[in-house]
Amino acid sequence: MTEIDWNNLTFGYIRTDCNVRAVWRNGEWGDVEVHEEETLPLHIASVCLHYGQEAFEGLKAFRCPDGHVRVFRSDENAVRLQSASRALLMPEVPTEMFNDMVDRAVRLNERWIPPYESGASLYIRPLLIGTSPQVGVHSATEFLFVVFVTPVGPYFKGGFQTTPYVITRRYDRSAPLGTGRYKVGGNYAASLRANREAHEAGYSCEFYLDAKEKKYIDECGSANFFGIRQNTYITPLSTSILPSVTNKSLMQLAEDLGLKVEHRPIPIEELATFEEAGACGTAAVISPIQRIDDPETGRSYVFSRDGKPGPVSTRLYNSLRAVQYGTVPDRYGWTRVVL
Numbered sequence: 001m002t003e004i005d006w007n008n009l010t011f012g013y014i015r016t017d018c019n020v021r022a023v024w025r026n027g028e029w030g031d032v033e034v035h036e037e038e039t040l041p042l043h044i045a046s047v048c049l050h051y052g053q054e055a056f057e058g059l060k061a062f063r064c065p066d067g068h069v070r071v072f073r074s075d076e077n078a079v080r081l082q083s084a085s086r087a088l089l090m091p092e093v094p095t096e097m098f099n100d101m102v103d104r105a106v107r108l109n110e111r112w113i114p115p116y117e118s119g120a121s122l123y124i125r126p127l128l129i130g131t132s133p134q135v136g137v138h139s140a141t142e143f144l145f146v147v148f149v150t151p152v153g154p155y156f157k158g159g160f161q162t163t164p165y166v167i168t169r170r171y172d173r174s175a176p177l178g179t180g181r182y183k184v185g186g187n188y189a190a191s192l193r194a195n196r197e198a199h200e201a202g203y204s205c206e207f208y209l210d211a212k213e214k215k216y217i218d219e220c221g222s223a224n225f226f227g228i229r230q231n232t233y234i235t236p237l238s239t240s241i242l243p244s245v246t247n248k249s250l251m252q253l254a255e256d257l258g259l260k261v262e263h264r265p266i267p268i269e270e271l272a273t274f275e276e277a278g279a280c281g282t283a284a285v286i287s288p289i290q291r292i293d294d295p296e297t298g299r300s301y302v303f304s305r306d307g308k309p310g311p312v313s314t315r316l317y318n319s320l321r322a323v324q325y326g327t328v329p330d331r332y333g334w335t336r337v338v339l
């Protein structure tokens, strides 16, 4: 094994020892197999390649200060993948099978789990694809479920920091009755251009409004949004955003910290009233937002004048990290010790 510089990992891809796979054929899941190769033998007419019949998940395993390795809320990822399966006519991966394959992929790649001190973690990517060949637009009849892992670096190299975001009105990532609430590739393909343009303009991420009326806040790139005002955690309710496991956890922790929680449509003007704002997701837990610019109206919604994260976001961030690293009691059973 080549020496890994655990302290300088990015959110990229590094080959690990193996991945685990199962094939759905003739109406049932076959045995789980361990594969060392990182490529798939895929038919050129596979439905996933042409018509996007695929869904994926993203979660993490953490090496903790007590020496154990914990996986965070994988049941939630299993349930979310099942909802995508129903939407895209794919077979559901039962929660137990999902968890077993996740645990197996983590255990078999134990030497790739970064040390606690590095702040890095093991990213787990379950992927479900329609593999059988077809050129007509129909559901596949065979599917592959694969779970692979790769070590990823801490999101905040220089510490927990705020960054600027920009509202995009030129592109939508998903429609109100479309697939935005599922973790399917098409949503991400639709976001690539907006994301590149935001980066080129010096922003860390693009920020979407609801596609129908452009009146309400949807989400930021690949993270949910929340705002803090008067001891209240406010996060959008929308049919076109991904129900984030991190956001769900933060809503609970916010309540535990004595905040009120509001989960409802948020009109864009309300941005002007927030004392703090953040983007939340598996990659960073919370990415505090410095400001959101709206180039079409010329407005800039500033949440952090000194560039520092706000006190509530910081408390929420530390609370969630403490559960993930097993340094506080796991009162809701969110983590599973796999090693």
Ligand SMILES: Cc1ncc(COP(=O)(O)O)c(C=O)c1O
Residues within 6 Å of the ligand: 058, 219, 221, 222, 223, 224, 241, 242, 243, 244, 245, 246, 247, 280, 281, 282, 283
């Ligand atoms: C579009 C989108 N929204 C939100 C999230 C955050 O979800 P989670 O907290 O489950 O990682 C993600 C994934 O990370 C995402 O891709």
